[in-house]
Amino acid sequence: KNEVEQSPQNLTAQEGEFITINCSYSVGISALHWLQQHPGGGIVSLFMLSSGKKKHGRLIATINIQEKHSSLHITASHPRDSAVYICAVTFGNEKLTFGTGTRLTIIP
Amino acid sequence: NAGVTQTPKFQVLKTGQSMTLQCAQDMNHEYMSWYRQDPGMGLRLIHYSVGAGITDQGEVPNGYNVSRSTTEDFPLRLLSAAPSQTSVYFCASSYQPYGVPTEAFFGQGTRLTVV
Numbered sequence: 001k002n003e004v005e006q007s008p009q010n011l012t013a014q015e016g017e018f019i020t021i022n023c024s025y026s027v028g029i030s031a032l033h034w035l036q037q038h039p040g041g042g043i044v045s046l047f048m049l050s051s052g053k054k055k056h057g058r059l060i061a062t063i064n065i066q067e068k069h070s071s072l073h074i075t076a077s078h079p080r081d082s083a084v085y086i087c088a089v090t091f092g093n094e095k096l097t098f099g100t101g102t103r104l105t106i107i108p
Numbered sequence: 109n110a111g112v113t114q115t116p117k118f119q120v121l122k123t124g125q126s127m128t129l130q131c132a133q134d135m136n137h138e139y140m141s142w143y144r145q146d147p148g149m150g151l152r153l154i155h156y157s158v159g160a161g162i163t164d165q166g167e168v169p170n171g172y173n174v175s176r177s178t179t180e181d182f183p184l185r186l187l188s189a190a191p192s193q194t195s196v197y198f199c200a201s202s203y204q205p206y207g208v209p210t211e212a213f214f215g216q217g218t219r220l221t222v223v
Contacts, residue, residue, distance in 0.1 A: 004150065033211075033212060035212075035214075041216065041217070042198070042214055042215060042216035042217050043198060043200075043214035043217070044214070045211050045212055045213065045214070048210070048211050048212075086150070086151075088150075088151075088212075095141070095153050095156065095166065096141075096151075096153070096212065097150070098143075098150030098151040098152075099150055100148060100149060100150050101150070
């Protein structure tokens with residue numbers, strides 16, 4: 001079965017801390033997405049990557065194809081980064097498969 | 109502004125009622141899909157469409173119907189609402205089917221409660 005596992009499920013940190021959220025998947029993929037969902041809000045695409053590393057502002061996403069693992073990093077975290085971060089992958093020609101999300105809370 | 113527009117944002121239904129969740133995108137995307145989000149679970153695919161006139165079932169299609177008469181619109185119909193359909197629903201679109209990596213755009217979600 002194609003599966004996506006995220007860790008941790010919940011993460012609380014102080015403002016300014018470096019944050020890492022992990023995503024592992026079971027078989028080879030064609031692409032991996034990192035999504036952000038604010039409480040009561042919609043879902044926004046942060047990154048889509050199939051290899052290497054991408055950076056946007058304070059957010060960095062990396063993927064290791066051999067280890068079937070991706071990480072989302074947030075530098076200099078801020079309370080406005082508090083949200084649920086969701087990893088999703090496509091396996092071959094199949095549809096998106098989603099992880100259950102990581103709830104991040106940044107305390108001022 | 110370009111994007112995916114979902115309506116309504118909130119809805120309460122009585123068991124047995126029917127309703128339609130609206131989804132529209134103005135990015136000329138061929139691929140559109142509906143998901144439901146339940147606590148402790150990842151988003152699950154209900155139905156999807158790879159273009160006007162073409163729809164197919166996803167992982168959890170029972171109790172839902174879709175149609176795609178235009179590229180822009182992809183409504184989701186609940187035929188006879190049940191409490192098990194209480195959930196948050198998201199519509200999404202992308203330029204090409206997910207078999208080819210493309211960015212996904214999501215609507216704001218519809219929080220549906222069936223009593």
